[in-house]
Amino acid sequence: MIPAAFDYVRPDSVAQAVSALAGAGEDAKVLGGGQSLIPVLRLRLAYPSTLIDVGRLAELRGVHDDGDAIVIGAMTTHHEVMHDALVGEHAPLIAQATETVADPQVRHRGTFGGALAHADPAGDLGAVALALDCEFVATGPSGERRIAAADFFLDYLTTALAPDELLTAVRVPKLGPGWLSHYEKFNRVAQAWSIVAVAALVHRENGSITQARIGLTNMGSTPLRAVAVEHALAGADASGEAVGAAAEHAAEGTAAPSDLSGKSDYREHLARVLTKRAVLAAAGS
Amino acid sequence: MTAVADPPAETTAEIGKSRLRKEDQHLITGRTTWTDNMSLPGMVHLAILRSPMAHATITSIDTSEAKKRPGVIAVFTGQDFAETQGNVPCAWPVTPDMVNPGAPSLAVTQVNHVGEAVAVIAARDKVSAQDALEAIDVEYEPLPAVLDMEAAIADGSPLVHPNTTSNRSYTWAFESGAAGTGAPIDDAIASPEVTVTRRFIQQRLIPAFMEPRSTVVQPIGEGVTVWSATQIPHILRTMLALTLGIPEQKVRVIAPDVGGGFGGKIPVTPEEIITTLVARRLGKPAKYTESRSESLMSAHHGRDQIQDVTITAKRDGTVTGLDVHLFADMGAYLRLVGPGVPLLGAFMFPAIYKFPAYRFVCEGIFTTKTPTDAYRGAGRPEATFGIERIMDELAVELGRDPMELRRQNWITHEEFPFTTVCGLTYDSGNYEAATAKALELIGWDELRREQAERRERKDPVQLGLGISTFTEMCGLAPSRVLGSLDYVAGGWENASVRVLATGKVEVVVGTSPHGQGHETAFSQIVADKLGVAFDDVEVIHGDTQSSVKGMDSYGSRSLVVGGIAIVQATDKVVAKARRVAAHLLEANEDDLDFEAGSFTVRGVPGGSAGSSMSMGEIAFATFTAHNLPDGMEPSLDSDATFDPENFSFPHGTHLCAIDVDTETGRSTIRKYVCVDDVGTPINPLIIEGQVHGGLAQGIAQALYEEAVFDDAGNLTTGTFVDYTVPSASDLPSFTTERTETPATSNPLGVKGVGEAGTIASTPAVVNALVDALRPFGVNDIQMPATPERVWRAVHSGAEKSDRAEGGTTAYGGASTGTSDGSDAKGEQL
Numbered sequence A: 001m002i003p004a005a006f007d008y009v010r011p012d013s014v015a016q017a018v019s020a021l022a023g024a025g026e027d028a029k030v031l032g033g034g035q036s037l038i039p040v041l042r043l044r045l046a047y048p049s050t051l052i053d054v055g056r057l058a059e060l061r062g063v064h065d066d067g068d069a070i071v072i073g074a075m076t077t078h079h080e081v082m083h084d085a086l087v088g089e090h091a092p093l094i095a096q097a098t099e100t101v102a103d104p105q106v107r108h109r110g111t112f113g114g115a116l117a118h119a120d121p122a123g124d125l126g127a128v129a130l131a132l133d134c135e136f137v138a139t140g141p142s143g144e145r146r147i148a149a150a151d152f153f154l155d156y157l158t159t160a161l162a163p164d165e166l167l168t169a170v171r172v173p174k175l176g177p178g179w180l181s182h183y184e185k186f187n188r189v190a191q192a193w194s195i196v197a198v199a200a201l202v203h204r205e206n207g208s209i210t211q212a213r214i215g216l217t218n219m220g221s222t223p224l225r226a227v228a229v230e231h232a233l234a235g236a237d238a239s240g241e242a243v244g245a246a247a248e249h250a251a252e253g254t255a256a257p258s259d260l261s262g263k264s265d266y267r268e269h270l271a272r273v274l275t276k277r278a279v280l281a282a283a284g285s
Numbered sequence B: 001m002t003a004v005a006d007p008p009a010e011t012t013a014e015i016g017k018s019r020l021r022k023e024d025q026h027l028i029t030g031r032t033t034w035t036d037n038m039s040l041p042g043m044v045h046l047a048i049l050r051s052p053m054a055h056a057t058i059t060s061i062d063t064s065e066a067k068k069r070p071g072v073i074a075v076f077t078g079q080d081f082a083e084t085q086g087n088v089p090c091a092w093p094v095t096p097d098m099v100n101p102g103a104p105s106l107a108v109t110q111v112n113h114v115g116e117a118v119a120v121i122a123a124r125d126k127v128s129a130q131d132a133l134e135a136i137d138v139e140y141e142p143l144p145a146v147l148d149m150e151a152a153i154a155d156g157s158p159l160v161h162p163n164t165t166s167n168r169s170y171t172w173a174f175e176s177g178a179a180g181t182g183a184p185i186d187d188a189i190a191s192p193e194v195t196v197t198r199r200f201i202q203q204r205l206i207p208a209f210m211e212p213r214s215t216v217v218q219p220i221g222e223g224v225t226v227w228s229a230t231q232i233p234h235i236l237r238t239m240l241a242l243t244l245g246i247p248e249q250k251v252r253v254i255a256p257d258v259g260g261g262f263g264g265k266i267p268v269t270p271e272e273i274i275t276t277l278v279a280r281r282l283g284k285p286a287k288y289t290e291s292r293s294e295s296l297m298s299a300h301h302g303r304d305q306i307q308d309v310t311i312t313a314k315r316d317g318t319v320t321g322l323d324v325h326l327f328a329d330m331g332a333y334l335r336l337v338g339p340g341v342p343l344l345g346a347f348m349f350p351a352i353y354k355f356p357a358y359r360f361v362c363e364g365i366f367t368t369k370t371p372t373d374a375y376r377g378a379g380r381p382e383a384t385f386g387i388e389r390i391m392d393e394l395a396v397e398l399g400r401d402p403m404e405l406r407r408q409n410w411i412t413h414e415e416f417p418f419t420t421v422c423g424l425t426y427d428s429g430n431y432e433a434a435t436a437k438a439l440e441l442i443g444w445d446e447l448r449r450e451q452a453e454r455r456e457r458k459d460p461v462q463l464g465l466g467i468s469t470f471t472e473m474c475g476l477a478p479s480r481v482l483g484s485l486d487y488v489a490g491g492w493e494n495a496s497v498r499v500l501a502t503g504k505v506e507v508v509v510g511t512s513p514h515g516q517g518h519e520t521a522f523s524q525i526v527a528d529k530l531g532v533a534f535d536d537v538e539v540i541h542g543d544t545q546s547s548v549k550g551m552d553s554y555g556s557r558s559l560v561v562g563g564i565a566i567v568q569a570t571d572k573v574v575a576k577a578r579r580v581a582a583h584l585l586e587a588n589e590d591d592l593d594f595e596a597g598s599f600t601v602r603g604v605p606g607g608s609a610g611s612s613m614s615m616g617e618i619a620f621a622t623f624t625a626h627n628l629p630d631g632m633e634p635s636l637d638s639d640a641t642f643d644p645e646n647f648s649f650p651h652g653t654h655l656c657a658i659d660v661d662t663e664t665g666r667s668t669i670r671k672y673v674c675v676d677d678v679g680t681p682i683n684p685l686i687i688e689g690q691v692h693g694g695l696a697q698g699i700a701q702a703l704y705e706e707a708v709f710d711d712a713g714n715l716t717t718g719t720f721v722d723y724t725v726p727s728a729s730d731l732p733s734f735t736t737e738r739t740e741t742p743a744t745s746n747p748l749g750v751k752g753v754g755e756a757g758t759i760a761s762t763p764a765v766v767n768a769l770v771d772a773l774r775p776f777g778v779n780d781i782q783m784p785a786t787p788e789r790v791w792r793a794v795h796s797g798a799e800k801s802d803r804a805e806g807g808t809t810a811y812g813g814a815s816t817g818t819s820d821g822s823d824a825k826g827e828q829l
């Protein structure tokens, strides 16, 4: 449980970090809170030559208001996110999902951006970012660019970030009035990863759902949107029966894994049950 | 006689007080001395290369590159120690013809499980040792993995060990007719009115103690001093001497603070032997500490039995016979008490019931998996599960209430002492009282009503109610009984009580704690017996140089055997003190009353000069020895070695109410009530702690934990991401109560409590779960009853409760290959 040797760099600014990353070559890795990366190193499942520690960069931490969006610094810890007033006001779905991540120790070190950059399909924040239509801010040698959530997650542990790019922030669009949300997680023990989880955002008017956005955790090699459910929910009654019928589509287009926590047929079933529960909980019915 | 340091402290009865544990001061504030904290001048650090193969011949090992790595001092393989390492000891040849193929500490020609030690590197620091592992080049010629017990003993199965003719190590049998302890089982089975047969699976579990195992060995001349995270310093001392041919008097073993064991630190380990061999070969102190990954795959596992249980009864519900056949997985090797673990259950299957006839047959089988040995409860949880599950099944078969059926068949409190169908004599108990209290506490009738209602309205969340009316035998053990079971050691315990000049007391005892609270409980006993203050008692243990004799801690024995040795030693101290007091008070010994730490001349008004002496005054007078009775040794110190006449038999009634979400398969324990009878309580707070932890582990077997191997024999639950140990947030708030029926077999009336919660709780939970699912046609569910298994059971009637195979969810849900070191040569986790 001792990592192989590596070089360690701790830049003082994003600019320094970007140039250090560019200079360190292919086998360099960015270190955030270390909650995913360090276990991988300790198990010697990866052998990076250099770690560039951006976890303590003040400019990457904190949440601020930017008009039509709130901006969460990539290295804001889970704990900070959970207790942030702007997040609570504009994106309670993020706070609620973050509360289910791991345990207090991990939440004090692990970061919002680190979790998303890690892109584990069992992680809870990817589905949430998808449902919220977040934008990922990446900074590289040629400057800054924004990546839509729908384009960010490419494959298992793989994102659209280039090897020389840092994730610096995540922009969360503010939702207008009438939007409600719920995160429904299903796991085996309290601190465990999701077997399946569902992030539900619904817009409710006069007892019916006008619009819905549903994110699925751990139903494929990336977080997914349950598009068929979203279509079925648009204009549907916020009743158990209607929502249940819409939720029957939850596993469509997914490729759920089979592992010790559940075979894919079980996960598909869970996706349907949990989608119904998440939507009903969000809609408050 | 004025030099006594302190006035006698105020003493009220200590026994029965819920004192906070005195050892927690350092144990929970980071002031511990774990073995891994040891650092000695010139010490080398070891890393062990472990087999990535479940079964293979070692065709070559090249260590030359590793030897050149920075910081590396030496690299050894099994060949280097082939002549000296002997075998990892097994102390329980359960039958005369038990096959023990031998267990090298470092594999020499063949590996028989993933994680077996193949080579060891000694380096200047731990990192260098670890880094150099990847430079060792081992070539393996794969052999077929042997994973399934029944297939392993079928004709034509590949053999785990080439020097055997079968993978069956032993067959151990008991039959009440032949033993003369009951009727012949064949008669019961031949003409039963009702028969129920079930196969239950006891999955493999991992003890998962908090502190990984660690050993430091310092060679001193011919001998060694060994620090080890062990439950058994005394047995380790003897076994190291026997295994390595070191004279026993030259071996000192110290168990410093030990962070949990649950049986997982009961055997002598290959790593202890390897560290000793390397230290002696190099003439330098050596330290080995395992990683968590190594611990999970290499430290022994527990349980892993297939139980075929048949119960026979009359139509009126009276049980007439019990027939049990076990397959017990030994894993690749026989560890210290591994073969005997199922036998500790042999005597417990009949439990609290009056069976007239009983048969028990156990076959111990080799597979290419991690060896098994004791895990909390050792044999008794398995037995309790088997009997308590089959009683429920019999109740269903007869259409009877499960508690009523138990009541009809259990030993009533008037019938004690009661000799069971396997010849054990239960000294005391009151099953009626414990059960009545438990039923009342949980609100049983109300829950039954709610259950009926939910069934009626087909609520997706169903309620299940489960019972476990258990007993167990603990306090290992009467030496004569151990002898009759072919165990090679006794079960006595030794204690000495030393009274210092200032009246303070040292208690030296041969038990060896790893989190139980011995210092507190033993201090309470001695405080009462000698009438000294609780804080004036110091308990010394865990070092064979100060605690010279002992049989260590396991099998809920420390209080019921060690504690009684302490009581007997204090009795001797009091007798000596009485003699001194009588002499100095010029009274007859028989005329002295001893109370609250003072001897008083009976009939003389209290307070009058020269009528009374405190223990402190007597201690000082004995220390100066100026004026002692003629011929008396100037010492109050006393030893005692206690060999119990019988086991102790804690019992209790555990009830579980569980909510089962039939849509997701998730089960949530709503209420858990247990009323345990552990005899006279010494410290109720410690009892609660033991019960709570025990419940957590028993519930973990029912719902959460399982060591899973893939088809190639790799442990796929090789991290705590996959081996899901529950935490407090996964468990309900327990209601724990007691009845007190003192044991009659010891002067304190105490019974063991270390294992009770684990032994009792597993069947209570599974019975509750199955009870909830009966309307779906479910009559069994495999453990751990994961949500997936429950869901499958609900949706396919009965036994379709497979768990997904393969892969691991380590590092986040998707397969990342196994984490058991099998994927890369020399990779060390």
Ligand SMILES: Cc1cc2nc3c(=O)[nH]c(=O)nc-3n(C[C@H](O)[C@H](O)[C@H](O)COP(=O)(O)OP(=O)(O)OC[C@H]3O[C@@H](n4cnc5c(N)ncnc54)[C@H](O)[C@@H]3O)c2cc1C
Residues within 6 Å of the ligand: A029, A030, A031, A032, A033, A034, A035, A036, A037, A038, A054, A074, A075, A100, A101, A102, A103, A106, A109, A110, A111, A112, A113, A114, A115, A116, A117, A118, A122, A123, A124, A125, A161, A165, A166, A167, A168, A191, A192, A193, A194
């Ligand atoms: C015991 C345990 C349980 C857990 N349970 C859950 C759970 O239930 N749900 C859940 O969602 N997560 C869970 N996690 C994961 C946790 O959320 C992540 O480990 C953590 O949030 C990752 O963030 P980090 O800052 O620690 O990233 P690190 O571990 O430092 O990095 C993770 C990856 O992201 C890259 N990276 C980090 N920062 C950046 C950046 N700024 N730019 C580009 N790349 C970057 C790293 O190079 C690395 O590849 C668990 C973790 C542990 C240890």
